[in-house]
Amino acid sequence: MQCFKCGFEFSPQAGACPRCKERDTPTGTRRLPDLQSSETQNLVHILPCPNCGFILFPSSRTCPACGKLISQSAPGFAPRKVSADPKQTATNIFLLLSGVVLAILLYYLLKKYL
Structure with a gap:
């Protein structure tokens, strides 16, 4: 949405222009993308x-x-070579294993108390 007073673009959820604090901005002044x-x-x-x-x-x-x-x-459609970053791969494996362990623990806790 674009403020009709100062021309600043802002989110319609803001309710008022963050630059000039104008609240009476009409809703029909949105700038369309080119x-x-x-x-x-x-x-x-x-x-x-x-x-x-x-x-x-x-x-x-x-x-x-x-x-x-x-x-x-x-x-x-040209094929691309993708090289895996060892740090990112290790982090992804750690997160995957943590999720599996957490799911198993949650399963046994729910089974025990329900």
Whole structure:
């Protein structure tokens, strides 16, 4: 939402402009996003089927509309090498095991007292 007095953008839940404290901001003055901007175009990556133009998911291997096999070398489908960070992997394993232990303890406690 945009304040009609000072032009500052703020959340509609705020109730008043945090910059100028104006409370009488009409609800109809929201600024719409510019869908033609380069920022929006970089966020949205549309992958059409080369055969029929149907919009595909990046993980699609075949087009659900026409059945055409999508090549791995098509734009957006290039394979990437993903290297695992050892610290992050160790943290994820620790959290997973902690969750399993907690679930087992909770199961036995509930079984004992219920």
